[in-house]
Amino acid sequence: MRAFITGANRGLGLELTRQYLxxxxxxxxxxxxxxxxxxLQQLHQQxxxxxxxxxLDVTNDxxxxxxxxxxxxxxxALDVLIxxxxxxxxxxxxxxxxxxxxxxxxxxxxxxxVNAVGPLLVSQALLPLLRAGHKGRILSISSGQGSLTWxxxxxxxxxxxxxxxxxxxxxxxxAEIGNQGLISVLVDPGWMRTGMGGDAATQDPADSARGIIxxxxxxxxxxxxxxxxxxxxxxxx
Ligand code: NDP
Numbered sequence: 001m002r003a004f005i006t007g008a009n010r011g012l013g014l015e016l017t018r019q020y021l022x023x024x025x026x027x028x029x030x031x032x033x034x035x036x037x038x039x040l041q042q043l044h045q046q047x048x049x050x051x052x053x054x055x056l057d058v059t060n061d062x063x064x065x066x067x068x069x070x071x072x073x074x075x076x077a078l079d080v081l082i083x084x085x086x087x088x089x090x091x092x093x094x095x096x097x098x099x100x101x102x103x104x105x106x107x108x109x110x111x112x113x114v115n116a117v118g119p120l121l122v123s124q125a126l127l128p129l130l131r132a133g134h135k136g137r138i139l140s141i142s143s144g145q146g147s148l149t150w151x152x153x154x155x156x157x158x159x160x161x162x163x164x165x166x167x168x169x170x171x172x173x174x175a176e177i178g179n180q181g182l183i184s185v186l187v188d189p190g191w192m193r194t195g196m197g198g199d200a201a202t203q204d205p206a207d208s209a210r211g212i213i214x215x216x217x218x219x220x221x222x223x224x225x226x227x228x229x230x231x232x233x234x235x236x237x
Contacts, residue, residue, distance in 0.1 A: 001023075001025040001026070002025070002027075002075055002077065002078050002080070002133065003016075003020050003026070003028070003078070003079065003082065004027075004028040004071065004078050004081045004126060005017055005020075005027060005030065006083055006085040006119075007030070007058075007084045007086065008029035008030055008031050008040060008084070009029075009031035009032075009033075009034070009037035009039065009040050010037075010039070011192070011194035011205055012141065012192060012205045012208055013029075013082075013085065015205045015206050016084065016209045016212065016213065017029045017043065017051070018043060018209075019206070019209050019213055021043060021046075021051060023213075027047075028052045028054055028071050028074075028078070029051060029054065030054045030067055031054075031055070031056065032055065032056070032057050033055070034054065034055055037053070041053075052070070052071070054070050056085075056122075058113075058114060058122055059113040059114055064122055064125050065125065067125075068126060068129070071126075072129065075129070076129070076132055077129055077130075077132035077134075078126060078132075078133045078136065079133040079136060080133075080136075080137050080138075081126050082139050082140075082212070082216075083122060083123065083138065083140040084141045085118065086114060086141060086196070087110060087111060087196075088156065088196050089107040089110055089156075089159065091195065091196050092195075092198060098155050098157050098158050099154065099155045099157075100154055100155075103158070107158050108158045110158075112158075112162050112165060114162075115159070115162035115163055115165075116162045116163075116165035116169055117169075119166060119169070119170070120166075120170070123138050123170075123173060124173075127177070130182060131180060131181070131182065135181070135219075136182045136183070137182070137184070137185075137216055138173070138182070138184040139185055139186075139187050139212060139216055140166060140170045140186050140187065141187055141212075142167055142186040142188055142227065142235075143159070144188045145163055146186075147164075147188075147227075147236055148236075148237060149237060150235075150236065167186050167227060170185075170186055170225075171186075171225055175225060177224075178221070178225065182224075183220075183221060183223065184224060185223060185226050185227070185228060186226070186235075187228060187230060188227070188228070188229045188230065189203075189205075189208040189230045190202070190203040190207075190208050190229065191203055192204070192208050193205065208230045211231050211232075214232075215231075
């Protein structure tokens with residue numbers, strides 16, 4: 001199994017990377033600054049033969065193209081892409097900037113670029129490698145905050161809207177690639193104790209990673225375009 005993971009240097013992305021490596025898989029771990037990614041560097045010492053560290057800023061076209069080139073220099077196929085990188089503008093800030101009265105264009109654009117447009121363009125760029133893989137799968141990490149059905153609060157405006165946009169982008173992609181032997185799904189990973197989720201979160205990211213890897217293994221063509229939890233339960237749009 002050859003997996004490509006964005007935002008692999010911390011949180012859920014790091015756990016996914018660690019667990020794929022422990023299973024014996026090959027991982028292309030993309031992060032903005034691999035040279036500063038201490039945990040990834042440590043994993044690389046242990047799994048140098050199967051872990052490839054790549055620089056990738058998902059908001060930068062040239063960076064995406066360079067990452068694809070770097071993967072192509074090592075393999076001609078990928079089996080799984082996990083669009084994990086994400087941002088919650090002003091996460092952890094005591095001053096909540098995603099409330100009415102505090103909203104700015106910059107925060108909106110940042111959320112849209114990282115959470116919605118980035119995953120779409122990374123997927124677009126890696127499609128040829130995924131088509132050449134075994135049952136090429138794209139799992140994009142969304143959020144229950146992106147569910148229109150579940151939406152009951154204003155805050156966080158930008159994060160919710162960007163995840164809803166991600167859902168639509170990936171639903172569009174799924175409609176187009178479903179007949180090419182590819183599968184694309186959206187996954188709500190639960191409320192995890194990470195930099196983004198904070199210490200009060202209910203879930204260990206290791207459990208989410210385990211569930212997402214299992215989900216990736218068990219995906220069928222008829223699930224293409226679906227939105228599910230890390231345990232495979234349907235999430236309302
Ligand atoms: P973290 O904040 O711990 O990690 C976010 C990751 O995204 C980091 O690796 C970060 O890199 C990377 N990233 C941010 N911007 C960019 C960019 N422009 N290009 C490339 N990488 C970038 O978040 P989590 O691990 O908690 O979140 C993982 C995913 O799960 C996200 O998509 C998030 O929205 C989603 N999610 C999380 C929940 C939670 O409770 N934690 C709940 C629901 C969904 P860097 O270190 O360089 O900043």
